[in-house]
Amino acid sequence: MKRIFLIAAIFCSAIMVLQSCSPKGAATTQPVRRGDITGNWVLNDITFDGVPQASVKSLFGESSYKCFVGSTWRLTNSGNGSYTLGGECGAKMQTIYWSASPKDDTFQFKKLYEGDKAKNVTEGYRLVIASANGDGMVIKTPVEYGSGTAYIVLNFAKAQK
Structure with a gap:
């Protein structure tokens, strides 16, 4: 009788451990990694969510x-980068230093000018990565x-x- 209780207790414990390790609910999306963002990109379109287009000036x-x-x-991949503008605004190339944080799915960059070192630049931009493939x-x-x-x-x- 003691053996039956012992086996039942071990069996219940094993089920509890396995259930606590299994994923809950729907599948979660993978965090964005640096490699998902590294490369050359073209900004094809800009849309507005919750703000009228006419309110955005710069x-x-x-x-x-x-x-x-x-x-x-x-x-x-080193974090160095640039963006190049063209068209009606005139040609301009801006050097940047960028990073991506998979913890909170953000993309950060700061502008670098002649003689700047990225570690000394304290101002920049923090954006939310909605998707990257x-x-x-x-x-x-x-x-x-x-x-x-x-x-x-x-x-x-x-x-x-």
């Missing part, structure tokens, strides 16, 4: 968000609008080699 310190449509972004990437820029947070949504496509 983006990342540039005179107009429209300057970024069609821009190319080079993001190396081999062919496309969506990054959302949070902006304060009204009494809440709205987003400028940047839609990237992987540049052809």
Whole structure:
């Protein structure tokens, strides 16, 4: 009789341990890794979530968000990178230092100017990575609008080699 209770106790304990290790609910998405973002990208489209387009005058310190449509972004694995603007705003290349945090799915970058070292630059931009895969990437820029947070949504496509 004691053996039956002992076997039942071990069996119940094993079931509890296995159940506590199994995933709960629906499958979760994998966090974005640096390798998902590394490469050359083209910013094809900018949309607005929770903020009227007419309210957005500039983006990342540039005179107009429209300057970024069609821009190319080079993001190396070392964290060095650049973006190149063109079109109606005139050609301009900006050196950046970037990183991605899989913990909170954010993309950060800071502008670097002649003679700057990334470790000495304290101002930058922190964006939310909505999705990133081999062919496309969506990054959302949070902006304060009204009494809440709205987003400028940047839609990237992987540049052809």
